[in-house]
Amino acid sequence: MLEFLALITQRPVVIALAITGALLVTAGSYMAKPDEPTKASRSLTVVGYVLTVLSVVFFIIAGFMSDQ
Secondary structure, eight states: HHHHHHHHHHHHHHHHHHHHHHHHHHHHHHOOOSSSHHHHHHHHHHHHHHHHHHHHHHHHHHHHTTTT
């Protein structure tokens, strides 16, 4: 289990998740119409935010694991 956590909390993985999440949120906001967002744009935005939150969670886990 610790090997898996060490693998997913590596710096390149955390950075890739953060950048991918930011790109998806940006793409979702550009797809939205001014009056109301479309279903596709809302979905992209939600997935982007989920990836960004995962990146933050993995970063915090990596901080706790750095003492080991």
